[in-house]
Amino acid sequence: MTSLRNIFKKEHRFGASTPDRSNKSYASKTGSLGGLAGLLLNRVFKDGANPAISPSCLYQMLAMLADISSNDTREQIVSVLGDKEEMRSTLDAITEVKISDCSCRDFHYSSGASLWLDKSVRVNINYSAAEHLIPIELERVSLGSEKALASMNKWLSDNTGGIFESAPGSKDGDLLVGLTAMHLKDSWDKDFEKEDKKGFTLDDGTRVDVDFMLGWDHYDLLERNGSLTFSKDLSSGCFMVVSIPPKDINLEDYIASGEAWLNMDAYASGEVTEQWRECKVHMPKFNLSSDEVDLADTLRDIGISRIFEPDADFSPLSDDALMVDDIFQSTRLSIDEEGLEGASYVAIVLCGCALPDNPPEPREIIVDRPFAVSVFSRSKKPLFVGAVTYPSKLQATDTISFLRQGGAMLYTAATKKAMKIAFEAHRGQTDRAGIDYVNHPLHLAEQMETESETCAALLHDVVEDSDWTIEMLAAEGIPSDALEAIKLLTHKEGIPYMEYVESLKNNKIARKVKLADLAHNSDLSRLPEVSEKDRARARKYNEAIELLSS
Numbered sequence: 001m002t003s004l005r006n007i008f009k010k011e012h013r014f015g016a017s018t019p020d021r022s023n024k025s026y027a028s029k030t031g032s033l034g035g036l037a038g039l040l041l042n043r044v045f046k047d048g049a050n051p052a053i054s055p056s057c058l059y060q061m062l063a064m065l066a067d068i069s070s071n072d073t074r075e076q077i078v079s080v081l082g083d084k085e086e087m088r089s090t091l092d093a094i095t096e097v098k099i100s101d102c103s104c105r106d107f108h109y110s111s112g113a114s115l116w117l118d119k120s121v122r123v124n125i126n127y128s129a130a131e132h133l134i135p136i137e138l139e140r141v142s143l144g145s146e147k148a149l150a151s152m153n154k155w156l157s158d159n160t161g162g163i164f165e166s167a168p169g170s171k172d173g174d175l176l177v178g179l180t181a182m183h184l185k186d187s188w189d190k191d192f193e194k195e196d197k198k199g200f201t202l203d204d205g206t207r208v209d210v211d212f213m214l215g216w217d218h219y220d221l222l223e224r225n226g227s228l229t230f231s232k233d234l235s236s237g238c239f240m241v242v243s244i245p246p247k248d249i250n251l252e253d254y255i256a257s258g259e260a261w262l263n264m265d266a267y268a269s270g271e272v273t274e275q276w277r278e279c280k281v282h283m284p285k286f287n288l289s290s291d292e293v294d295l296a297d298t299l300r301d302i303g304i305s306r307i308f309e310p311d312a313d314f315s316p317l318s319d320d321a322l323m324v325d326d327i328f329q330s331t332r333l334s335i336d337e338e339g340l341e342g343a344s345y346v347a348i349v350l351c352g353c354a355l356p357d358n359p360p361e362p363r364e365i366i367v368d369r370p371f372a373v374s375v376f377s378r379s380k381k382p383l384f385v386g387a388v389t390y391p392s393k394l395q396a397t398d399t400i401s402f403l404r405q406g407g408a409m410l411y412t413a414a415t416k417k418a419m420k421i422a423f424e425a426h427r428g429q430t431d432r433a434g435i436d437y438v439n440h441p442l443h444l445a446e447q448m449e450t451e452s453e454t455c456a457a458l459l460h461d462v463v464e465d466s467d468w469t470i471e472m473l474a475a476e477g478i479p480s481d482a483l484e485a486i487k488l489l490t491h492k493e494g495i496p497y498m499e500y501v502e503s504l505k506n507n508k509i510a511r512k513v514k515l516a517d518l519a520h521n522s523d524l525s526r527l528p529e530v531s532e533k534d535r536a537r538a539r540k541y542n543e544a545i546e547l548l549s550s
Helices: 031-045 055-067 069-079 085-096 146-159 249-254 259-268 294-301 413-423 437-447 453-458 470-475 480-490 498-501 508-521 532-549
Strands: 108-118 138-143 176-187 193-201 208-222 228-233 239-244 274-284 286-294 324-335 339-350 364-368 373-378 382-388
Touching: 031 055, 031 069, 031 249, 031 259, 031 294, 031 373, 055 085, 055 108, 055 176, 055 324, 055 339, 055 382, 069 085, 108 146, 138 146, 146 176, 176 382, 176 508, 193 274, 193 532, 208 259, 208 437, 208 453, 228 259, 228 274, 239 259, 249 259, 249 373, 259 373, 259 382, 286 364, 286 382, 286 453, 294 324, 324 382, 339 382, 382 453, 413 437, 413 453, 437 453, 437 508, 453 480, 470 480, 480 508, 508 532
Parallel strands: 108 138, 274 364
Antiparallel strands: 108 176, 176 339, 193 208, 208 228, 208 274, 228 239, 239 373, 286 324, 324 339, 373 382
């Protein structure tokens, strides 16, 4: 069995009409963990807009599985993670992130591993005395009980900085739940400055206005085949790497070809084409999110299959027959002017430099199209990888906002689907100011708090203004209460406007979305010129707001 670093053949060509994603692996200058990072970046990109995942968190989970397995079950895992020396050095590097001597604002880093074993499972008497690759908290619980779930929820919240608060529930037949988790909150070594909104061109050609920030500093640059890769230092010694594809290559092809990861990996390993270049970097704020990414097939593809089979050997932990039933990962990664915050957890369920004399003019880098991103530890181990397809607006200024804090759109599988439908339905449509119409439902969605509210806000006009129907939306998995609200929000021909507005009052979701809709539509500052007709329309919308507010 060959390790990840040896699998990928370095033959990458852009331009294929359909990228080949079958059994793609990624050689890495940063070792087996780097190879895992490249593979995961390709995997998570298939799950929707603005994905992220933590290769380090998965590496810890695999190390924990290696600790509790034996014979060929363990050998398959070790063949991917590297030999014992590499595993130990990699795990030490993952856990060594710490506050620097010069201190960091609001710095926090933690990682942990735990096993939640049902009381019905026998524990091997030698387990506690055995030498382990990774510190593991072992808890004996009654899986499925409220007490066990509460304890798991607390452990997960404590180890992800409160970003994830709900551990996976257990079903009949589950005998063990394993969790690994990590959290990083760090400030920039040199803060970004706030900037006005700028245009960001999506891969489908749509131009959207998003919040940008300016980083005027000296950067090492790596330019290869039209791509540009650079990094931004964090106070702890970690650093974020950004890789922009060539202008004629979209992000999907850039990642699928392997070039995105190869460039970020090479950069992290010290490969640059220009050092200490003064640059004005215009960077969008972003908020990446991936929920319950299924990793079973990914592990099978790289040779870890025995853990999923009835003859899996977990005898170092228990002589009972155990096999992996499910493994998935959830991740958040976000940046603003002040810094970065990321968190991830993996759940597994088992059943039975100096300036030159004449410096050139500062270079201006505008990151105004989709790009790949990664975060490395001081020892150059990839903590997070992700892809920014649509920068999300962040309004919080004193801390990075995740789902706990409003101001950013809620990202779930359903809301990502709804966002894609909104882009498709409103493609080519503009508002009265000539701005892409899709910005209107996106603005509304950022004000919503729940999944159903967000879906309803994104889709509130698609039935009225496109060929989409309620039945088609239902087939795409849009929540039923969101569908009911969308049905009410669709203004049917022949119904007087105020009668239509009145019909929304008793539906909480429809009422909330319509109030946000009316507030945005009555904002005359959006228009280049205001006519008497526009003023009359605004008065009508204000009357509707009063009606819904009464």
